[in-house]
Amino acid sequence: MNPQLEIIITAVIVSSACALLGVFLVLRKMAMMTDAIAHTILLGIVLVFFITESLTSPFLIIGAAAMGVLTVYLTELLQRTKLMAEDSSIGLVFPLLFSIAIILITRYAGNVHLDVDAVLLGELAFVPFDRFIVLGRDLGARAIYIMGAILLLDLFFVTLFYKELKLVTFDRALASILGFSPLLIHYALMGLVSITAVGAFEAVGSILVIAFMIGPPISAYLLTDKLSNMLFFSLLIGIINTLIGYQISVYFDVSIAGSIATMIGITFLFIFIFAPQRGMVTMIYTRRIQQLDYAVKSLLFHLYNHEGTAQEKEESKRDSLHEHLHWEDRFLEKILKKVIREQYVVVKQGYLKLTPGGREYLIKD
Amino acid sequence: MISIEALLSDYTLQIVTLGSAMLGVVSGVLGSFAVLxxxxxxxxxxxxxxxxxxxFVFLLTGIKQTEMLLLGALISGLLGTLIIISIDRYTRIKFDSALGLILSSFFGLGLVLLTYIQKIPNANQAGLESFIFGQASTLLKRDVYIMIALGTIILLIVGLLWKELKIFSFDPEFAQSLGFPDKKINIILSSITVVAIIIGLQSVGVILMSALLIAPGVAARQWTDQLSVMVILAATFGLMAGVLGTVLSSLVENMPTGPAIVIVISLIVFLSLFLATKRGLLWRHLQMRKNSRAINEERVLTALYQLALNHDDIYHAHQTAMLNPGEAITRKADKNIVNSLHALRAKGYVRSDYFDTWAITDAGIEQVSRIMVENGGEEL
Incomplete structure (x- = not known):
C-alpha cells in the first residue's frame, strides 16, 4: 500500500471512531472530560512504560485506558462531595495527574525516549513508518490495524447497546427504573473513549483528539434533532473534513492532524453561523423579532393596566415613560415608532393612549 | 541540594519567584470569578x-520578542473566547463543548502555522513551542516586569468593577434586569482573564495554567460564603502556591516549576476540602455524628418514657434490651443505646442501678415533654 493511502485510511478511521463516540459525549455534556482524559492518559503511559520499558506493548493501551477511567472516577468523586461544580472538578484532577506525569518523566525518564511533545502533538505523517509485520510479511501500517480494531470495537458497542445508550443519555432516571444500569453504560463508554483516545494520540496527538471527538458531533447537533441522524452527520462531517484537511496539508506541506482539526473548526463555524434552524443568523433574527414583540406588548400592557386609574396621567406621559419601563431612550423611541405606525397607540398632548386596535392586539393572544 | 541562604540570594530564583507570586495572586482573584x-x-x-x-505574530515579524508574542497570544485568545461566548449565547451547544472545540481547533491551526514556519529557510522558530508549554526558569527580568504591570492593571480593574462583578457572578439575570450591561461585563471579565492566562503561559505553560486558575478559587470557596473573603483567600493561596512551588522546584533536582506549583496548589485544595469549617468533609462528618447522636438520645429517652407509662411506677427501671423494640439487636445497635444512655445519665435525664437497668428521672420527663412539643405534639 502506498504511504499516502495509509495515512488517509488511518486518518479516516481515527476521525470516524472519534466522531462516533463524541456524539454521546456531547449529548451527555461531558465534552471536557475528553480533554481531561486526553491529558491524563499520559500518566498511564508513563507508568506502564516504567514497568514494561517499551512504548509498543499492548499494556500501554490498557494502562492508559485504565487511567482514563480513573480520571472520570476521581472527577465524579470530587463532584459527589458537592463542594464544587463539575467543571472545577475536571480542572482540578487532570492538571494534577498530568503534573505527576511530567515530574516522573523529567526525573526518571530523562535518558529514555519518551517525548512529551510527541504524545501531546502526534504526527500522522509518521504512521507509515511503523509497520505491522507478521511472520516476516509486511501487512501495512500498524496504526491502521490498531485503530481499525478500536473502531470496530466502538461500532460494535454503539450498535449493540444503541437502545441503552439512547435511553441513558436522554433519560437517566427512566433507564434506572427500567433496570438498565446507567453507571455501567457510563463507565463502558468512558473506557472506550479512553481506549480510542490512546489509539488516536499516536496519530493525531492528545490535544487534537478533542477536536476530532467534539467538532463533528456538535456540528451535527446544530443540523438535526434525531440521534440516528446526528450519528450519521457526525461521521459524515468527520470523514469529509479529514479528506479535505489532508489535501490542504499536502498542498502547503504542514501538519496533517493540525490541518484536519482546523478544517473541523472552520466547518463548525460555518454551520454555527448559517445552520437553517439553529444557526446564529437565524437565532439573532428570531430573537430580535421576539424582543420587539415583547417590548411592544409590555408597553401596551403598561398603558392598559393604568387606564382609568389615578396614576394614568403620570404613567402614560411620553417623556417619563422610559423611567417606568426601565428602557433606554433609543429603545423606547424605536418601540414608540413601531406602535404608532401599527396604530396601537396615539399620542395626544404628550400623553399616550391605547387605540381600540391596540387593545385588540393585546387581548388577541 | 542548595542551602537556603544560597537560595535567598539567587537572583534568577528571586525573579522567577516574584513572577510566580504575581501570577498566583492574579489567577487566584480572577479564578474566583471563573469558578463561581x-x-x-x-x-x-x-x-x-x-x-x-x-x-502568526512570529510569522509576520520574524522576531521572538515577548511583548509581540504576548500580543499575538492575547488576540487569538480573545478571539477564541468571543467565539465560545457567542456559541454559548446563540445555540443549544453547551459551554464545555464550545470550549473543547475552540481549544483544539485553534491549537490545530497553531500547529499548522508552526509546521509551515519550519519549512521556511533561516527561520529561527525554535522555542516558540516552549513559549506555550511554559518554562519558568527562562523568565527574564523584563518578562516579570510585564507580568507585574499587567497584573496590577487587572487587579485595579477588578477593584473598580467590584460591585458589577459581584452581582454578575451570582445573579446575571437580576443584574441584567437592573440595567447592568451584562454583555460588556462578560467581555471585560473574560478579557482580563485572558490577559492573566497569557502572562501565565510563559511561566507555567498551557495545562498548568488552567489549574492555577481553578484551584485557588475552589480552595477558598470552602472556607467562606463571602465573595470578598473568598477573593482575598484565593489570592493568598495562589501566592503561596507560586512561591512554594518555585522554591520546591529549585530545592529538588529535576523538578519542573509548573508541575511543582500545581502539586502545591492541589495539596492546598485537598486540605481545604477536608478541613474547612462548615463545608469541609471532616467538619461535615463530625456534624453528622453529632446530629445522629442527638437523635439517638432523643429516641432512647422517648422509648424509656413510653415503657415507663406501662407501669404504675413511672420510675420503673428497664433493661437496655427493652429499649429497641422492632429492631434486631445487633451489637452495634446495642452499643449505640448504651452510649446514648450514658450521655443521658450525664445530663441527669435517666439513672441506672446496680443491675444495669435504667429509669427516667423527673428532668428526663420534662425533656421528653419538650421534645414532643418541638415535634409538633402536645405537652404532657
Whole structure:
C-alpha cells in the first residue's frame, strides 16, 4: 500500500471512531472530560512504560485506558462531595495527574525516549513508518490495524447497546427504573473513549483528539434533532473534513492532524453561523423579532393596566415613560415608532393612549 | 541540594519567584470569578487557543520578542473566547463543548502555522513551542516586569468593577434586569482573564495554567460564603502556591516549576476540602455524628418514657434490651443505646442501678415533654 493511502485510511478511521463516540459525549455534556482524559492518559503511559520499558506493548493501551477511567472516577468523586461544580472538578484532577506525569518523566525518564511533545502533538505523517509485520510479511501500517480494531470495537458497542445508550443519555432516571444500569453504560463508554483516545494520540496527538471527538458531533447537533441522524452527520462531517484537511496539508506541506482539526473548526463555524434552524443568523433574527414583540406588548400592557386609574396621567406621559419601563431612550423611541405606525397607540398632548386596535392586539393572544 | 541562604540570594530564583507570586495572586482573584460562574475551564481553552496567535505574530515579524508574542497570544485568545461566548449565547451547544472545540481547533491551526514556519529557510522558530508549554526558569527580568504591570492593571480593574462583578457572578439575570450591561461585563471579565492566562503561559505553560486558575478559587470557596473573603483567600493561596512551588522546584533536582506549583496548589485544595469549617468533609462528618447522636438520645429517652407509662411506677427501671423494640439487636445497635444512655445519665435525664437497668428521672420527663412539643405534639 502506498504511504499516502495509509495515512488517509488511518486518518479516516481515527476521525470516524472519534466522531462516533463524541456524539454521546456531547449529548451527555461531558465534552471536557475528553480533554481531561486526553491529558491524563499520559500518566498511564508513563507508568506502564516504567514497568514494561517499551512504548509498543499492548499494556500501554490498557494502562492508559485504565487511567482514563480513573480520571472520570476521581472527577465524579470530587463532584459527589458537592463542594464544587463539575467543571472545577475536571480542572482540578487532570492538571494534577498530568503534573505527576511530567515530574516522573523529567526525573526518571530523562535518558529514555519518551517525548512529551510527541504524545501531546502526534504526527500522522509518521504512521507509515511503523509497520505491522507478521511472520516476516509486511501487512501495512500498524496504526491502521490498531485503530481499525478500536473502531470496530466502538461500532460494535454503539450498535449493540444503541437502545441503552439512547435511553441513558436522554433519560437517566427512566433507564434506572427500567433496570438498565446507567453507571455501567457510563463507565463502558468512558473506557472506550479512553481506549480510542490512546489509539488516536499516536496519530493525531492528545490535544487534537478533542477536536476530532467534539467538532463533528456538535456540528451535527446544530443540523438535526434525531440521534440516528446526528450519528450519521457526525461521521459524515468527520470523514469529509479529514479528506479535505489532508489535501490542504499536502498542498502547503504542514501538519496533517493540525490541518484536519482546523478544517473541523472552520466547518463548525460555518454551520454555527448559517445552520437553517439553529444557526446564529437565524437565532439573532428570531430573537430580535421576539424582543420587539415583547417590548411592544409590555408597553401596551403598561398603558392598559393604568387606564382609568389615578396614576394614568403620570404613567402614560411620553417623556417619563422610559423611567417606568426601565428602557433606554433609543429603545423606547424605536418601540414608540413601531406602535404608532401599527396604530396601537396615539399620542395626544404628550400623553399616550391605547387605540381600540391596540387593545385588540393585546387581548388577541 | 542548595542551602537556603544560597537560595535567598539567587537572583534568577528571586525573579522567577516574584513572577510566580504575581501570577498566583492574579489567577487566584480572577479564578474566583471563573469558578463561581462555572467557567473555570476557560483557562484551559484560552491557553491552547493562544498558540496560533503566537506563531502568526512570529510569522509576520520574524522576531521572538515577548511583548509581540504576548500580543499575538492575547488576540487569538480573545478571539477564541468571543467565539465560545457567542456559541454559548446563540445555540443549544453547551459551554464545555464550545470550549473543547475552540481549544483544539485553534491549537490545530497553531500547529499548522508552526509546521509551515519550519519549512521556511533561516527561520529561527525554535522555542516558540516552549513559549506555550511554559518554562519558568527562562523568565527574564523584563518578562516579570510585564507580568507585574499587567497584573496590577487587572487587579485595579477588578477593584473598580467590584460591585458589577459581584452581582454578575451570582445573579446575571437580576443584574441584567437592573440595567447592568451584562454583555460588556462578560467581555471585560473574560478579557482580563485572558490577559492573566497569557502572562501565565510563559511561566507555567498551557495545562498548568488552567489549574492555577481553578484551584485557588475552589480552595477558598470552602472556607467562606463571602465573595470578598473568598477573593482575598484565593489570592493568598495562589501566592503561596507560586512561591512554594518555585522554591520546591529549585530545592529538588529535576523538578519542573509548573508541575511543582500545581502539586502545591492541589495539596492546598485537598486540605481545604477536608478541613474547612462548615463545608469541609471532616467538619461535615463530625456534624453528622453529632446530629445522629442527638437523635439517638432523643429516641432512647422517648422509648424509656413510653415503657415507663406501662407501669404504675413511672420510675420503673428497664433493661437496655427493652429499649429497641422492632429492631434486631445487633451489637452495634446495642452499643449505640448504651452510649446514648450514658450521655443521658450525664445530663441527669435517666439513672441506672446496680443491675444495669435504667429509669427516667423527673428532668428526663420534662425533656421528653419538650421534645414532643418541638415535634409538633402536645405537652404532657
Amino acid at each position: 460562574r462555572k467557567q473555570s475551564l476557560l483557562g484551559d481553552a484560552v491557553s491552547h487557543a493562544a498558540l496560533p496567535g503566537i506563531v
